[in-house]
Amino acid sequence: MLRDESKLQLATEGTCAFCGKTRREVRALVGAPPAATVVICDECLALCCSILAEQAGVPHDAARNESAADFPNEKLDAILATLAQRPPTKHPHDDRYRCSFCQRPRREVPALVAGPGVFICDSCVGGAVAIVQGRRA
Numbered sequence: 849m850l851r852d853e854s855k856l857q858l859a860t861e862g863t864c865a866f867c868g869k870t871r872r873e874v875r876a877l878v879g880a881p882p883a884a885t886v887v888i889c890d891e892c893l894a895l896c897c898s899i900l901a902e903q904a905g906v907p908h909d910a911a912r913n914e915s916a917a918d919f920p921n922e923k924l925d926a927i928l929a930t931l932a933q934r935p936p937t938k939h940p941h942d943d944r945y946r947c948s949f950c951q952r953p954r955r956e957v958p959a960l961v962a963g964p965g966v967f968i969c970d971s972c973v974g975g976a977v978a979i980v981q982g983r984r985a
């Protein structure tokens with residue numbers, strides 16, 4: 849499963865856990881209800897896409913994608929597919945870090961992007977971007 853869309857959905861209110869912007873300041877916020885206490889905005893998702901692209905070694909022009917709403921779908925698929933092929937990390941302290949959206953620990957996800965006290969895994973980034981773009985299955 850490359851995109852964990854099962855629990856994520858658009859949030860009508862809240863503050864982005866990564867940049868602190870409110871719903872009015874961004875195009876979209878995505879969280880995991882019912883306890884959608886942690887939400888991420890479309891701009892931070894675009895940044896996460898850039899970070900993941902770098903980790904996956906996929907060429908990407910970050911300046912052209914300020915919102916996840918504009919991030920090329922094929923590119924995101926390539927990034928997620930590349931990351932999914934990575935061997936699992938063996939870091940001994942990985943259990944301390946888990947995705948704030950799907951709750952999976954670091955050792956179970958190919959990549960984890962850190963914010964201020966929050967984390968989002970690659971498949972939640974993929975799922976959230978799909979939701980922002982209205983491509984949710």
Ligand SMILES: [Zn+2]
Pocket residue numbers: 864865866867868869888889890891892893
């Ligand atoms: Zn944000």
Ligand SMILES: [Zn+2]
Pocket residue numbers: 852947948949950951952968969970971972973
């Ligand atoms: Zn996750």
